[in-house]
Amino acid sequence: MKRAVVVALAMLVVAGGCRKKSTLTSNLNAANKVAMRNVRLYYESPRMLLGSENRDVALPESPGAALPVVFRELVKGPRRGTTGRVLPRDTVVRAVYLLPGGTVLVDLGGATLTQGWGTGSHEELLAVYSLVQTATANFPDARRVRILVNGAPAETLGGHISLSRSLSPVPALVEPASR
């Protein structure tokens, strides 16, 4: 009898423990058609501004789901020889969220950014604004970008540009042909 009670109790607990967790995230890949879409990724141009590189990427229709894909494409680096990589090679895009009101949260990681990126103002400035420009140029809903590192607010990426506020695009940093 006791054994039966214990087994029944265990089954109840198992049923409770296995209850499906519910999250706000719907299955966006299923809900939105994934298709090859052309995106503009921003890297350093020979004139030391941000120049765009167009690339076809398989993207879901929803901006919220597409943004992480675009940022992960960005950190892969340029394919054309005329533009230069602006983020450290080992940068990882941990997560990207598009919040109501147009703020994009980009959570970056990777050894270099975690341990301290030894770089200069120019390179850091372009790295930060390559994220801002890539988000805002491809997604009308994205108006500004707030950068986190390893899931937490960060002071800077490399000791120069403040990340304590969200950043809006700066056209003066972008090649006129890529604006």
Next chain:
Amino acid sequence: MKRFLLAGVVLAFALASLLFAQTSGSATLRTPNGDKPISVVSQGGQTYVSAADVVAGLGGTLKPDSTGYTATLGNVTAAFGPDSRFGVVRDDLIEMPVPPIAVDGKPYVPWQFFQGLLAKTASMDVTWDAAANALTVKPIQRDVVGVQVSVANVQGISKIVLTLSAPAEYAIVKAQQAYTVRFKSPVRPPFAEQTYEDPYIAKMTFAGSDLQIALTAPDVVGDAYKLENPPRIVLDLRKAATPAPGVVPPVQPGSKPVELPGIHTIVIDPGHGGREVGAIGPGGLMEKDVTLAVARKLADSLAAKTGARVMLTREDDSVVSLDQRTAIANQYKADLFLSVHMNAAIVKGAKGSETYFLSLEASDELAKKAAESENASGVGNVAGGASSDLNLILWDLAQQTYLDESSRFAQAIQEEMNAATGVQNRGVKQAPFKVLVGATMPAALVEVGFITNPEEEGKLKSDEFQKLMVDALTRAVVRYKTDYETRIGVIQPAPATPATATAPAPAAPRPTTPVPATTTTTAPAPAAPKTTAPATTTTPGTTTRTESE
């Protein structure tokens, strides 16, 4: 044996169930306007509250959109989205321990979302009482004084700043190897006990309304003083009878001798230091070493040429945080701040100097409102020095008041660097530099050259080139000082001379290259560096691009 195994399995699942199972129910939202029922869910040890219920209970509205939900409470709009444990209010983040979840298609947020939201926007305290099954919203008690503690060791002085949520009476008692700050009202401490790796402070402990500061040695002595707006108690600790090291002795805020307006104190900031090496050249030259060498020479040169007090934010290969660098300049009530850096770029052959001053986001409503408030209260306009103590709450916006003077200073630097080095002019630019944000004086950051360019790296480590740059920077500071002091009437303008004068006239056009240029048009009226500059003599910066590539 089997029975024990079975019991173990049951226990394991019970624990798992506790961790992962979701239980839902109702709770009470307690507000000053009365109680209301709300739905709650408990999952993984976290209590989530129905966002719609709580927002409605607070008199607001919650609307979904394609990216999440927007809550509107009065004139405050906050947002949260799927999977992200960060919400956004104005331009600030609301951190939650875990992301929101959906239950039956409705959004539930960790109760801490409302704690962060209301603390940031309405001075309300939100607490979850599991025993009472209630979410309580009430005004933050004003009779209990909140205390924030910050500690910095700056040029041999350990500075403890206690920032209070409201003015409070207190007494400071010295024991053999300790100080006690005894508040006469209840306090809300930020911690119970904290140890420090500091030369003079071993530990701080809050006990009731007392803050006990344990010192590392009996011969550590301190000076305490009060600051206003916000109310702060500052305790400077140092070894007895040992003057603080540094280029000049430390100056107590408020004790600065009365002197004519002008540029009297200059702080030079050698970028990076210690493990923060900065950029590295292809030959291994480290930015932190060049910045220190140049800054030391510049400090000597400026002291000789201007007669001003000149201080460095670091005098050796040590780590100094970005906030601390500006804090040093603010502490000594510097009239000018220059951060010295070496640049880096992927592009091979990148060369030339760049000079930056601060840009803030034009869309930053918080910054604008705070700056307006600061100007209205006269805190930002430090004329006469009567209200020149830094408002730490607005520290991150302080530089906004000085943007026009910073622009002039940056322009002088860039022109002198171009003239001296003959290298490519990369122009004066604006960017949101962390080290400039909190400076309460005209401030600029100069990128002397590209350390990543082998040719420039070679130059940057040579004494000759360093001297060339130091001379150029010295001329720029002298020129800005003369220009500024002439404009405010401290010195008489030089009589008009034929076109042999080397220094440009103060009223000469000042083309600038605003890179993230968004705020020159929104910045408040330019403020003078700790003096009484007539506002009519200054003009807003122009935005003509001068970069030549």
